[in-house]
Amino acid sequence: MTHGSATRARGLGPAAGAVPLTPPPSARRIAAWAYPVVFAGLGLLAVQHVGIGLAALAEGGDAMGALLARAWTPTLAAPATTFAHVLDTLSMTIAGTALAVAAAAVLAVLAARNTTPGPAVRSLALAMIVGCRVIPDMVFAIFFVAALGIGPLPGVLALGLHSIGMLGKLFTEAVEAADDGIGEAVAATGAGPVRRLLAGIFPQAVPSMVAVTLYRIDINFRASVLLGAVGAGGIGMDLRTAFGFTDYREALGISCVVVAVVFLVEAVALGLRSLLIGGGRASGLPPVRGTRVPWTAGRTVTHVAAWGGLLVAAVACWRSGATPDAAPATAAGSLRALTEFFPPDFAPVLDMLGPGLAEVCAIAMAATFLGVLGGLVLGLLAARTVAPHPAVRAVARAALAFLRSIPDLLLVLLFVAAFGIAEGAVAGTCALSLFTASFVGKLVADTAEEIRPGPKEAILSTGAGRVQELLYTVLGQLTPRLAGHSLYALDVNLRSFLVLGIVGAGEIGFALSRHIRSLDYDVVTAIVLPIFAIVLVVELVSASLRGALR
């Protein structure tokens, strides 16, 4: 760009009259205007289709109040059993995550640009990682329960396989971010490729791998509650049973335990992360005596955590039956189950698949629309850059943290119990809306904290009011990312028909739960495949939209 025009005197530039008053149309402008309009339009349409109105909500609210009144006071019929099952769920979480970490670490080394043995291996490893991420843990769980029967092992395998998707992707990025120079320096000492990896690359990648793993444990614990409900054992099964027998006092008791443990797991994961990632730096020089490495605080913490982690993982694997001698039976069962799931049998569901899919889309769209609206408000109030007062921010943050600690299965069970299974679609939509609001709120809050203060000051300096300033600073800077969050929410909600399936809410959900129970697995595949096709379309739309909006 030349700066020559700066000195151009008044009027010598292109005549102001030649500039049109309306911007020329472009794909980006059309997308920027069309997306919110289409999103809101489809959302309202979906809300109407599902049948959520003020009357229905008021009725549901009364029913929820009545339900909670019936559930008061919470009890635990057999606290020892409940806690044993919580322990089972924890074991399942840790064992699944541990298996995923081991597999993902190997895949990451094979997939990372700087460590891969060759392009063919790299593509194969990347494909495996993507495949694991695309298939939901629930689908894995249904499959392994069919293959191995009810028990914690299907849960471990489901969590493990699905987690490979995220862990593999992030581990690969961590390995690729490692400084190659150190690897070369190690190789220059005459070390072979394995030592080069262990001494040159691994030490650099480990901190971010540990952080990701701890985050994944947190996610997996919530997920394992859900898996319990399809027969993977643990506390999820108890929760579903209590709701099934309309034993609401027991259900509330178990719910409280679950939410408390979710909080606990998150707190421990956060604490460990700050301890491990921040603990390595010793202050001052430790004394050196001979060839012994001194036990500084950082080294002690690292060793205790590493050996302790391995021990806990081994115990968890043993407790949940994920031992090497289970491998042959797992392989044989999986092969047999594959023939049960394939080829898909569309015949029994052919006439309901059309309206059923429309309902799934309507529920997902309505829940996304309502949840994104709620999450947007809550998230902005929770962001330092937007919140009108620190107290408001604290309240919004607390509300988000509380909402996020309630597993989605619990929300669905709660709403279905209150609204009745006949109103399953409305109940499911309400539950998913709350769930969406919780995670979209968190994403929006984190995004909004990155708003640059400069443009905000500039706009305030023109004498703009609070609302005017918010429109420009929030929409002006965050539009592409907010659109991305809303599409991600739609993606999540489309997949969560599986959760509705467990409790039998909605037409497809009801069909899914019936066919799972009657072991018609080829019909289950016929129900799941079309929804995957829709999810794929949403992903394609969101990719092109992201490109257009930037």
Next chain:
Amino acid sequence: MNHGTDHIVEVDSLVKTYGETRACDGVGLTVTAGELVALVGPSGSGKSTLLRHLNGLARPDSGTVRVLGVDVATARGRALRALRRRVGMVFQQFNLIGRLTVLENVLTGALGRDPLPRYGIVTWPKADRTAAIEHLDRIGLADRAYQRADSLSGGQQQRVAIARMLMQRPELVLADEPVASLDPESAAQVMDLLFRICLEDRLTVVCSLHQIDLALAWTRRVVGLRDGRVVLDQPTGALDRERLRQVYVPAAPVAVGAGA
């Protein structure tokens, strides 16, 4: 002016502390209509803090700040917004919204006098759009009206920021290191544009600068700040570079060559 006196800015015994540091330590400053004032001094001397008090982006711990007859130190809400509308500000980092078009960034300058929330060029009245294009024409970037702001060079972005300031129709212009982020050539062009426009429109200007040469070349009066105090206040004509340089010499002669 119309407030009985022609004092645009009246600051007296302004004190402002951020944590341990005293950014302003009893600053006094009076500016009359049509003056072009440079605030000079080393970084951390309180120039920006003083400027930010003049449109209420910062609030004093003690002392008085009157701008255009309004007590800025106590003004809030509607009164503060009404004052900010009359005071244009140009920032070191331009502070444009990069994703939006150049024209829309200029239009945001009119938010203060507009009661409605707006977003998107087509939501603005035609009269505002015409005015914004005229301001863009004046700073020589009308042909860039529909480009993204972040696709422009630094100098061009600062010119857009000047157009946004003009859109406000201000009476007083504050400029906080307007050219510190620019290369020397763009810096000269932006200074030229800013001060030429302010002279043509008879605007009062208070501009912080840390380059002595720019201060001497463009302004009529130089106010030197050091450690939050005014240590120099003279017409530019009566100044020589040596006198100015002393503003930058630390009280205790420790550092060497702390200059332009």
